[in-house]
Amino acid sequence: MKPLRTLTLALTALVILCSSAGAEERLKLSTTTSTQDSGLLKVLLPPFEQKHNVKIDVIAVGTGQALKLGEAGDVDVVFVHARKLEDRFVADGFGVNRKDVMYNDFVIIGPKGDPAGIVKAKSAAESLKLIAAKGATFISRGDKSGTHTKEKELWQAAGVEPKGNWYVEAGQGMGPVITMATERQGYTLADRGTYNAFKGAKTDLVILFQGEKGLFNPYGIIAVSPAKHPHVKYDLAMRFVDYVTGPEGLKIIADYKAHGEPVFFIYKK
Amino acid sequence: MDFFSESLQTALGLIAAHDPDVLNAVTVSVVVSIWSTLFAALAGIPAGVALGVADFPGKRVAVTFLNTLMALPTVVVGLFVYSVISRQGPLGGYGLLFTPQAMVIGQTILAVPIMANFTLSTIKGADPRIIPTALTLGAGPFGSVCRLVVELRFGIMAAVIAGFGRVIAEVGIAMMLGGNIRGYTRTMTTAIAMETGKGEFALGLALGLILMSVALIVNLFLNFLQQR
Numbered sequence: 001m002k003p004l005r006t007l008t009l010a011l012t013a014l015v016i017l018c019s020s021a022g023a024e025e026r027l028k029l030s031t032t033t034s035t036q037d038s039g040l041l042k043v044l045l046p047p048f049e050q051k052h053n054v055k056i057d058v059i060a061v062g063t064g065q066a067l068k069l070g071e072a073g074d075v076d077v078v079f080v081h082a083r084k085l086e087d088r089f090v091a092d093g094f095g096v097n098r099k100d101v102m103y104n105d106f107v108i109i110g111p112k113g114d115p116a117g118i119v120k121a122k123s124a125a126e127s128l129k130l131i132a133a134k135g136a137t138f139i140s141r142g143d144k145s146g147t148h149t150k151e152k153e154l155w156q157a158a159g160v161e162p163k164g165n166w167y168v169e170a171g172q173g174m175g176p177v178i179t180m181a182t183e184r185q186g187y188t189l190a191d192r193g194t195y196n197a198f199k200g201a202k203t204d205l206v207i208l209f210q211g212e213k214g215l216f217n218p219y220g221i222i223a224v225s226p227a228k229h230p231h232v233k234y235d236l237a238m239r240f241v242d243y244v245t246g247p248e249g250l251k252i253i254a255d256y257k258a259h260g261e262p263v264f265f266i267y268k269k
Numbered sequence: 270m271d272f273f274s275e276s277l278q279t280a281l282g283l284i285a286a287h288d289p290d291v292l293n294a295v296t297v298s299v300v301v302s303i304w305s306t307l308f309a310a311l312a313g314i315p316a317g318v319a320l321g322v323a324d325f326p327g328k329r330v331a332v333t334f335l336n337t338l339m340a341l342p343t344v345v346v347g348l349f350v351y352s353v354i355s356r357q358g359p360l361g362g363y364g365l366l367f368t369p370q371a372m373v374i375g376q377t378i379l380a381v382p383i384m385a386n387f388t389l390s391t392i393k394g395a396d397p398r399i400i401p402t403a404l405t406l407g408a409g410p411f412g413s414v415c416r417l418v419v420e421l422r423f424g425i426m427a428a429v430i431a432g433f434g435r436v437i438a439e440v441g442i443a444m445m446l447g448g449n450i451r452g453y454t455r456t457m458t459t460a461i462a463m464e465t466g467k468g469e470f471a472l473g474l475a476l477g478l479i480l481m482s483v484a485l486i487v488n489l490f491l492n493f494l495q496q497r
Contacts, residue, residue, distance in 0.1 A: 033466070037466075055453070057448070057453055058451065059367060059450065072355050073361075074356050074366050074367070173466050175466040175468050176466050179468050198468055202468040231364065
């Protein structure tokens with residue numbers, strides 16, 4: 001039967017195609033969508049991959065899920081931004097050696113008209129209070145990400161429990177939430193890196209509140225504990241951590257620009 | 270902005286430039302889908318044939334069950350396989366999560382009920398005299414069922430095509446079990462989901478157009494096999 005022979009041939013080709021991949025070692029990294037979507041990882045990873053002949057598998061999700069993947073031992077290293085959750089992750093014994101990497105900040109963005117008048121607000125908490133009082137549309141990440149965690153802290157500081165038609169819990173990443181806020185002409189809390197990537201062509205929302213100390217957004221990197229999960233590639237993970245937090249990695253981060261503007265900042269030693 | 274023409278231009282540009290990311294995503298999509306289709310065919314077609322020709326108590330229940338499985342949401346399959354192959358799960362030791370193999374497992378589960386069901390309908394609609402005739406002509410019980418399958422190859426191929434279409438188009442399983450890892454488990458559909466998330470709608474739609482073209486080529490090939 002001729003079709004059978006064609007099929008066998010095709011399958012053999014497939015087997016060869018599949019087995020040719022995967023010669024080098026793989027390191028699994030769970031991280032937040034902001035590090036991937038900003039384009040930083042595209043320049044940060046290749047030098048390390050080449051030097052150590054390793055392939056870094058990036059799983060970009062929200063910070064909450066990224067840490068969960070570490071807790072389950074499904075990844076070797078996590079690179080996230082939610083200091084409190086990170087500290088708990090280490091305290092619970094899932095991660096070791098948390099290290100500061102870089103930071104940027106959160107901004108509150110909204111429609112140019114600013115219906116809730118938050119430009120005049122003195123603090124981020126006051127901005128949210130004004131939005132709630134006006135009942136202006138606010139899109140929340142609602143996905144336990146680092147940004148969502150920060151947003152909940154701010155609502156708490158504002159003494160408001162966000163509830164009602166105006167408060168929209170999207171349950172999606174930063175990009176989709178900015179798109180949604182643009183479509184609904186609402187407010188949202190965004191990290192500056194993702195907002196910069198959207199500014200102009202993809203969103204007409206503008207920054208209405210920024211620059212407060214409480215909106216500081218630090219990123220940390222943590223290797224998953226080999227004591228909890230003996231199968232993780234701890235040595236390779238630590239080498240990666242040392243690379244990212246060492247002079248070579250930090251220089252790449254500090255030099256990285258999107259749309260001509262720096263996205264992440266490193267700590268001055 | 271003319272959204273659709275921009276997408277079309279982007280799609281043609283990506284094809285013309287042999288964009289490595291796109292090529293990789295196409296390869297992953299096609300290879301994973303073919304493996305899933307193959308495994309699903311090995312399980313689903315015999316199951317469909319068995320349900321079609323055999324008579325046993327509880328057969329109606331089995332068929333109803335199979336019909337219900339057609340409605341399996343991809344995220345449920347993804348979640349189920351996830352819980353089994355995560356490091357916390359019973360098969361965690363193999364480190365399968367976020368690999369192409371994991372996607373094949375999930376997509377196979379998705380496609381089996383579809384193929385079994387299509388095969389079953391083909392047999393239900395077949396000439397009931399095929400098996401008795403084969404038996405009269407001296408074929409054994411197994412041989413006569415084989416004869417039936419050969420006679421019905423057109424319909425059975427349709428089952429394979431339907432299964433392939435389902436797996437290459439799905440995104441839930443690929444995203445959850447593959448993890449959308451660039452150059453490794455990123456498929457066309459997860460790439461589209463990601464680009465949409467980044468607000469790159471034209472690029473997402475362009476990838477969609479490329480996916481449809483690839484599906485067309487695969488289907489032309491399957492059709493060629495079917496017509497023989």
